[in-house]
Amino acid sequence: MVQRSSTLKVLAEHLDLSITTVSRALAGNPSVAARTRERVTAAAREFGYVPNLAARQLVSGRSGFAAFVLPVRGPSYVDSYLGEFLTGLGEGLATHGVDLLLAPVQPDRSELAVLRHVIESGRADGVVVARIAEEDERVGYLRERRVPFVMHGRLLDETAPVSWLDTDSGTAFGEAFDMLYELGHRRFGLVSITDRMTFRHLRERGLRAAIARRGDQAVELEVVAAPRFDRAAAVAAIDGLLHGPRRPTAVIGLFDELALLVLERAAHAGLRVPHDLSVVGFDNVPAAAYAPPGLTTFDACTRRSAKEIGEMLVSLVEDRGGEPLRRLVRPEPVLRGSHGPAPRSERAVRRGRSKP
Amino acid sequence: MVQRSSTLKVLAEHLDLSITTVSRALAGNPSVAARTRERVTAAAREFGYVPNLAARQLVSGRSGFAAFVLPVRGPSYVDSYLGEFLTGLGEGLATHGVDLLLAPVQPDRSELAVLRHVIESGRADGVVVARIAEEDERVGYLRERRVPFVMHGRLLDETAPVSWLDTDSGTAFGEAFDMLYELGHRRFGLVSITDRMTFRHLRERGLRAAIARRGDQAVELEVVAAPRFDRAAAVAAIDGLLHGPRRPTAVIGLFDELALLVLERAAHAGLRVPHDLSVVGFDNVPAAAYAPPGLTTFDACTRRSAKEIGEMLVSLVEDRGGEPLRRLVRPEPVLRGSHGPAPRSERAVRRGRSKP
DNA sequence: ACACGGATTGCAAACGTTTGCGAAGCGGCT
DNA sequence: AGCCGCTTCGCAAACGTTTGCAATCCGTGT
Numbered sequence: 001m002v003q004r005s006s007t008l009k010v011l012a013e014h015l016d017l018s019i020t021t022v023s024r025a026l027a028g029n030p031s032v033a034a035r036t037r038e039r040v041t042a043a044a045r046e047f048g049y050v051p052n053l054a055a056r057q058l059v060s061g062r063s064g065f066a067a068f069v070l071p072v073r074g075p076s077y078v079d080s081y082l083g084e085f086l087t088g089l090g091e092g093l094a095t096h097g098v099d100l101l102l103a104p105v106q107p108d109r110s111e112l113a114v115l116r117h118v119i120e121s122g123r124a125d126g127v128v129v130a131r132i133a134e135e136d137e138r139v140g141y142l143r144e145r146r147v148p149f150v151m152h153g154r155l156l157d158e159t160a161p162v163s164w165l166d167t168d169s170g171t172a173f174g175e176a177f178d179m180l181y182e183l184g185h186r187r188f189g190l191v192s193i194t195d196r197m198t199f200r201h202l203r204e205r206g207l208r209a210a211i212a213r214r215g216d217q218a219v220e221l222e223v224v225a226a227p228r229f230d231r232a233a234a235v236a237a238i239d240g241l242l243h244g245p246r247r248p249t250a251v252i253g254l255f256d257e258l259a260l261l262v263l264e265r266a267a268h269a270g271l272r273v274p275h276d277l278s279v280v281g282f283d284n285v286p287a288a289a290y291a292p293p294g295l296t297t298f299d300a301c302t303r304r305s306a307k308e309i310g311e312m313l314v315s316l317v318e319d320r321g322g323e324p325l326r327r328l329v330r331p332e333p334v335l336r337g338s339h340g341p342a343p344r345s346e347r348a349v350r351r352g353r354s355k356p
Numbered sequence: 357m358v359q360r361s362s363t364l365k366v367l368a369e370h371l372d373l374s375i376t377t378v379s380r381a382l383a384g385n386p387s388v389a390a391r392t393r394e395r396v397t398a399a400a401r402e403f404g405y406v407p408n409l410a411a412r413q414l415v416s417g418r419s420g421f422a423a424f425v426l427p428v429r430g431p432s433y434v435d436s437y438l439g440e441f442l443t444g445l446g447e448g449l450a451t452h453g454v455d456l457l458l459a460p461v462q463p464d465r466s467e468l469a470v471l472r473h474v475i476e477s478g479r480a481d482g483v484v485v486a487r488i489a490e491e492d493e494r495v496g497y498l499r500e501r502r503v504p505f506v507m508h509g510r511l512l513d514e515t516a517p518v519s520w521l522d523t524d525s526g527t528a529f530g531e532a533f534d535m536l537y538e539l540g541h542r543r544f545g546l547v548s549i550t551d552r553m554t555f556r557h558l559r560e561r562g563l564r565a566a567i568a569r570r571g572d573q574a575v576e577l578e579v580v581a582a583p584r585f586d587r588a589a590a591v592a593a594i595d596g597l598l599h600g601p602r603r604p605t606a607v608i609g610l611f612d613e614l615a616l617l618v619l620e621r622a623a624h625a626g627l628r629v630p631h632d633l634s635v636v637g638f639d640n641v642p643a644a645a646y647a648p649p650g651l652t653t654f655d656a657c658t659r660r661s662a663k664e665i666g667e668m669l670v671s672l673v674e675d676r677g678g679e680p681l682r683r684l685v686r687p688e689p690v691l692r693g694s695h696g697p698a699p700r701s702e703r704a705v706r707r708g709r710s711k712p
Numbered sequence: 713a714c715a716c717g718g719a720t721t722g723c724a725a726a727c728g729t730t731t732g733c734g735a736a737g738c739g740g741c742t
Numbered sequence: 743a744g745c746c747g748c749t750t751c752g753c754a755a756a757c758g759t760t761t762g763c764a765a766t767c768c769g770t771g772t
Contacts, residue, residue: 083438090460104446
């Protein structure tokens with residue numbers, strides 16, 4: 001074991017004081033004389049005293065940890081989400097002296113089992129949960145167990161008394177549609193996923209709501225989907241969309257990774273972006289800036305969001321039983337080169353059809 | 357506080373046994389009767405008992421944590437390093453039941469101070485350190501304090517008895533040179549950083565060694581550098597290289613971020629890659645695949661490396677005082693479109709000059 | 713002289729484990 | 743009957759804190 005650092009007992013003996021007084025002096029308790037406090041703090045500094053946090057936790061019941069369960073990921077991914085998220089979370093927690101507990105999930109265990117262990121063993125005071133599924137057993141457990149937690153993302157049930165921060169991607173998808181509609185597009189494609197994540201639902205809903213608001217019967221929307229991390233299936237779905245009978249002039253990816261794939265398949269099919277096809281994504285991953293002609297997308301502000309999530313969690317842990325906290329952050333549109341006016345021919349066709 | 361989960365005391369009372377026996381039964385101690393052990397495990401399962409780890413740590417002296425200090429980062433970066441690294445680390449630690457402690461550094465504190473606190477407070481049994489500087493105070497502290505730790509990267513002093521895993525980027529840079537030389541390139545540029553990180557040194561050295569091995573006086577190398585996260589300075593340095601009197605035909609970036617910037621500035625200067633200029637990077641960040649014509653680079657295998665680092669750290673913590681562990685992983689070349697034969701004109705000029 | 717009150721300090725319990733050592737029970741042997 | 747040894751279990755200390763309560767000291771007012 002690492003050579004133990006100085007303890008209260010050592011300090012107390014050296015100062016000829018009781019452990020109690022030393023403890024109180026360091027805690028800034030006003031009942032200890034100013035002179036004594038000075039002696040104690042001086043000695044503590046000299047001895048390099050740092051309190052043992054396990055011991056403190058045992059009596060205080062607080063661990064000073066916020067937990068995050070490390071998602072199990074496929075072999076590879078074009079995604080800086082995790083790094084940005086954890087960086088932000090760290091920023092949000094740092095100011096309150098809270099550390100981050102990253103619990104990896106062993107191959108044979110479920111994410112819920114890991115979460116349970118972290119909580120029941122008293123390792124963490126609060127939890128942050130990302131990638132919310134429509135039926136999320138983790139959320140169910142945390143609520144029942146009355147553990148302070150904050151979700152990155154929302155539940156479908158808006159009335160549930162839970163704390164969350166979400167990027168308003170529904171509205172963003174609506175904005176994307178409006179922008180593309182103004183540019184003359186009428187035939188839309190959406191590349192989605194089959195996984196039952198709430199964000200899929202919210203984004204599709206946002207898009208459909210915007211379409212409905214417009215009230216233009218000429219607007220068409222074709223939705224294709226593939227399992228989240230199944231690249232081959234996504235390629236097949238996108239190719240189906242691009243080579244279908246009524247190829248859309250504008251395709252929206254549920255997130256950048258899919259939109260980038262659309263860019264790739266479009267190039268492969270000889271389609272020029274944005275001349276023949278407009279493409280819009282969501283997230284603003286780094287690669288979006290590099291893929292020609294530059295992917296138009298929305299910045300999810302992951303890092304900033306995570307920072308706020310950290311702060312929310314801290315305040316949740318401090319005053320238990322308070323009202324749940326909610327926060328909707330507005331994603332920033334990032335206009336690059338992958339969107340443009342609908343192809344002339346299409347516009348002509350449309351006009352032709354709309355006045356027969 | 358979170359409602360406490362069941363304790364040994366509760367179990368003991370319920371089973372009419374002593375705490376000692378219950379503890380031993382759950383630990384699989386053979387001195388408890390088989391029948392008793394069964395009763396205990398059954399009750400433990402029924403009560404959902406999970407041992408309090410703070411209490412266990414207090415007596416065992418082990419926290420079950422590996423610590424990683426969250427680097428403070430600039431406002432943005434094209435980098436998936438952190439996410440991949442932590443994912444891999446999690447994988448390496450998970451099988452041994454070790455959790456990851458991510459310590460964020462408060463704005464007014466140094467990274468070393470955070471590390472000190474984590475260690476002295478007994479929060480972690482071991483540490484992993486990345487981004488090794490030539491003079492690294494963190495490493496100095498950990499060695500002196502005899503804390504088990506593993507570095508991602510190396511010290512310049514090869515003889516120091518410390519554990520590390522590093523990607524052999526020096527050799528990779530040599531390979532890059534050899535490949536480009538075979539393609540006819542003779543005038544090389546290296547875009548480096550001014551920060552005194554050991555990997556800068558190793559990569560430059562690897563490149564220079566390969567040049568020396570070749571023993572061709574016609575080979576030229578111009579090195580430019582900028583502070584690590586200063587994009588404007590990097591742009592200026594690269595532009596200087598590209599518009600200098602003896603523009604290189606091949607430019608190597610110390611890492612992908614710089615190589616991608618070279619691609620950008622080359623396009624800006626009207627240079628075609630790889631026709632007029634070859635560019636090679638290192639790391640294989642996701643964006644490298646998207647930036648046209650595809651950045652030729654080396655895969656740093658971050659995730660796999662991190663997994664091994666996790667395993668190394670675990671074995672280091674288990675048997676203290678063992679020999680330091682070292683591991684050099686060979687980076688995979690990823691050949692894409694950004695390298696090619698040296699421009700014809702250049703080759704002609706070279707031939708002309710070499711036989712006057 | 714005595715009581716009182718405020719300032720300062722210490723005692724001891726508690727948090728939930730692990731573990732060295734001793735005790736009890738019991739069967740078999742002499 | 744007495745002893746031994748094995749199996750099974752419990753007592754109590756220890757890990758390093760925090761904290762309610764009591765103790766001490768000292769000065770002041772009556």
